[in-house]
Amino acid sequence: MRFKTDLKNVRTFSKLTAALNSLEKIAWVRLDDDTVRFTVIPDTGSQVWASLSVDLIFDNYHIESAEANNTINFELPLGPLQRALKSAVGSSYANLRLTKRDGLPMLSMTIHTMTKDGNGPGPGLGGPNRATTTANADPDAGLLGLPSSTADFTQESLELTMKREREKIITQDIPVRVLHPDTVETIMQPKVREPDVHIQLPPLLQLKAISDRFTKLAVTAASSSGNTRGGGGGTGSGAGGLGGSSSPKLTLSANMHGSLRLRLTTETLDITSVWHGLENPELDPTQLAVPLEEHPSTVFKEAGPDRWATVRVDGKDWSRVLSVGRLEGRVIACFADEHALILYVYVPHVDDVGMEDVVTYYVTSFSA
Amino acid sequence: MVVLNFTLSEEGVAVLHDALACMFKFSDDVCLEARKDKLTLTTLNISKSAYVCFSFAANRFFSRYSFEGTPQYRERFFCQLYIRSLLTIFRARQGSGDLSRERDASIDSCDVAIDDGVGKKSRLVARVSFRNGITASHSLPYEVQPPIHAKFNKAEATNHWVISSRTLRQLMDHFGPGIELLDINTDEEARVVNFTCFTEKVQKRGALNNEAVLKKPLHTNIAVEMDEFDNVEVQDKLHIIISVKDFRGILQHAQMTSGALTSSYSNPGRPMKLSYGTDGVLCEFILMTVGEKDALTQKHKNPRGGVAKVTPAPQLDAASHRGSSVTGGNQPEPPALRPPQHKTPIRTRHPAFEMRPSPVPPPATTRSDSLFVDQDENDEQWEPVNPDEEEEEDTGRLEWNATDEPNPSTLRIGSYVSKPAETEEAPPERLASGLEPTQRLSEVRRFGLFSP
Structure with a gap:
């Protein structure tokens, strides 16, 4: 091997x-x-x-x-x-x-x-600055006070700055x-039905900043209203759907008319961010299992901009997913309504224009 | 009677603070030793395997320095203090950028006096004058205790090298977290000095199928050409092993001097000395090295196997100066009389190494760089949100279908995008920080949140 x-x-x-x-x-x-x-x-x-x-x-x-x-x-x-x-x-x-x-x-x-900056002179307690500010004008200064080895040091450091840095x-x-x-043949890539909506996400840094803000708000809201809920007992099912204290859920929706909606609802607040004018990329009919006109996304498109495909994601997990934004590639999100969310992150080749690789995120989603 | 009295400039205070911060990585208290010609700060770590000594030349480092011998302390005065309290006193105050005199809270100068004698309360009094006119006086109790100095035999230490402390510090950037030991060795053939970092925590051979194997820290070796050193004279293939934590602590301080760091040592299990200096300050460190035999045993055998030998950890030879103060003089250490060397291989000092919880890092000044490589280009903005660390509940999570049905979506993703070039979004704009709940409309526009 x-x-x-x-x-x-x-x-x-x-x-x-x-x-x-x-x-x-x-x-x-x-x-x-x-x-x-x-x-x-x-x-x-x-x-x-x-x-x-x-x-x-x-x-x-x-x-x-x-x-x-x-x-x-x-x-x-x-x-x-x-x-x-x-x-x-x-x-x-x-x-x-x-x-x-x-x-x-x-x-x-x-x-x-x-090494990063070689032997360049740097700020510090050494150097000529210090010498001028603290050295007393005593001609014998060098001979007194310190063990003899100090004199060697200064000489060596002068030599050293002349040295070329080596690899x-x-x-x-x-x-x-x-x-x-x-051991690995049993691990399968997840299978998902044809998506209802596919849409190019807005810049991930923006999406992440707002999602993170929502998640933090959910935690704050939950902790401030925590007293009324009766202690730490926490009935799991009730808290989960409402963005409970431990793992706030965000609701993500998209339509086939260029809109993406991010929503947070808790007992005390309901906030929504909507993006418009995003692209719903066209599908290549030759690669579809069903005729384009029968594809779920066509159905959603014909149903108009009020037909949203929706999934719920965990705020913290979503934040970790969006960390892929550092790759700076285009991201296409595929929504299977009330079912699944998949992100395709395209990583362009630096030295081969037009070549792209794909990183696929199967985002954990939750039922309402 | 005032035994010791000295004045520091603003810069002097900063240097003293840096030195104390460095010592604090090794120990909680420091021994101050004053003589006519110099002030010495020393400390020894709890396992007695690392000794730190900073000497400040009386006539070069201080704006003013006076030591008056008393009958009690004729040649020298010594005492022991808590580093933490000294750090608080000498902490740099930022000038607020506001140039008006009233607001400038930076230190102008600092007077330190020790008044001691029969019938006196033993106190170190530090009077810090700030540029805004405020003077703060601190009075610290101290313990009169003779300093312990580690011995280092120069004649014995035939191996030595000199290198820029900044270069050395930057090499440390490449070492990952979780490592404990640094092995410095040479290869005459390749003309390199190797710095190898490793750990011995997970070293069980039987654990091949265990996930623990994957938890081993990074094993890093850095080969540096001998040409980059000055005065390299090292026995070929000699492996000398020290604690990474100590070495990091030293380099963190050494890099600020931007000078050369000298290292000298003899054999494994014998002390190693690192030193560097700048005008008026000499910094010396004596570290105990791990015995060679143990290192080898530990590398090739399961260290936990068999009955653990309980041999005392090697410690630095120490000499109290209480009785010998008269002979002291300038010489930091006379060539020491060594106790007979252990016949049995000494076990590594690490079993006895009591690692204190890492001390609070000194406040970031412009001069202290992190020991780790900078995160490139604001990388932390991509870190996941983490409002709390609670375990998440599993409520209604939808599971992925991992059955072997034909998968309609995955393999032809590329076709989703037919015209990539035209529709390419502008590269995501970098936000300096997260979004606040309310913003000015003008600020928000550039994020594309609203159409103009």
Whole structure:
């Protein structure tokens, strides 16, 4: 079993890792000849399937496996990966390979990099400033007071600033657990019926800021009216639908006429944000299982702008999902009314205009 | 009778504060030792494996300095104080940006006096004068206790190197959280010095199928070309291992000097000395290194296996100066007489390493950078909202259908968007912060919330 590759677009890789890491600590990675797939499936919360073509983030990619279709499956902790990628951002060269250390499998990242700002003079307690402000005008000052070694220090530091900075080679070993194909073949990507509404989301930073604000308001509202609800006993079902204290639910709706609605209702407040003029991308009839005119979205479109497809999401989970906005790709949301919400996040290739990869979010939704 | 009296400039106060903040990472109290020519602050950590010493030259660091020997304290005066109280006194006050004299709460100067003698209350009095005319006086009780100095044998420490402290500090950025030990070793062939960080917490071989394997922290190695060092003279393949936490604490302070840091050491299980200095201040650290045999044992064997050997953790050799004050002089440490070396391999000092909860970081001044790499480009705005940490209830969660039915949607997502170029939204505008409940209409427009 061999895997070795150079890294490219480290920033994209790093952002993707950060987005995944906000949902779950460990990812399942599946590599084959042309795809690298990251999957996170949290116990509770939204799951992500990121299928990327190898050349989005890898270069000089080599894979060799005895398993069918030349695949390698392993579990990878995202925190250490993110930390390692941070070292690789801005590096001159980085590669990744599967190896073993002390008998344990490791994903080893080798990075050639410089330190951030070299030996440039910096602010601090040293330097000539200090000398002029605190040194008394005593000609003998240098000879008194300090152990003799101090004199050496000043000389050395002068020399040092002349030195050219060298490239450092950093090796980051991330522990992994190689998975047998049998253990992963049962994990299936979720199946969803044809969506009723598909719509391009507004800029995620905006959507996230407002969603987070709603979530915080729900928590505040719940805690301020908490006294009247009678202590911490909390009948779960009652609190949940109303945006209870522990996990406020946001209601998301969209229509086939360019509108997206975000709504929060609690006992004490009811707030709504609506976006208009968003795009409902057109479907490609050749790729549909049903004729376009019979597709649910056509039905919704004909029903007019008052026909909304609605799902309820958990405020905190939704916030973690929206963290994918850091990838700065277009996001298409697919609503199956009262059933499911899926986000498709398009990650453009930096060096191949027009090429895109897709990260799919299966957002956890709740019944009313 | 006033034994010690000195005045610090604003900058001097800041330097003193930085030094104390650094010491606070090692211990709760500090020993102050005053002589005619210098003021020395020292501390030893609780496991006696790290010793810190800052020396301030009387004639270069202070605006004014006077030490009057009394019959009781002829050569030197010493006392022990709580670092926390000193940090509060010497904390920098921000000038409010308002230039009017009344509002400028920055420190102008600071007078410190110690009045001691028979029949006197032992107090350190610090009088801080602010630019706005206010003077604050603090009176601290202290304990008269001779300082403990760690011994370091210069002659024995044949391995040494010098490198820019900023470069070294930046290397630490690459080490992940959760690591404990730093192994410094050289490779003559490759002409590099390796800094390797690792931990020994999860090291069970039988745990292959356990998720614990994935919880191991990042294992990081950084190879730095010898050319980047000055005066490298190190025995090839020698591994010297110290605590990462101590090293980080030192570098956090060292980087502020932007000077060179000198390191010298002999063998595993023997002390290592790190030092750097600037005009008027010399900073020295003596760290106990982990015994080599133990490091090897721990690397290749299950450290928890078998009966744990209870050998005393190696500690720095200490010498109390109570009796030897007359011979003291300028020499910080005379080449020490060593107790006979342990014949059995000494266990790592870590079992005895009592890690205190990490102290509150010193207030962020413009000069203290974080030990960690900056989050690139406002990344925290993407962090999930987290109003509270309560467990969520599962109410009416809709489950995904994971049956093997043909999946109509997933595989041809690309076709949802037929004309990507024309419909591309402008890249999301970065909001400096979250949205407030009410905004000016003009501010909100740019977010595209309302049509113009």
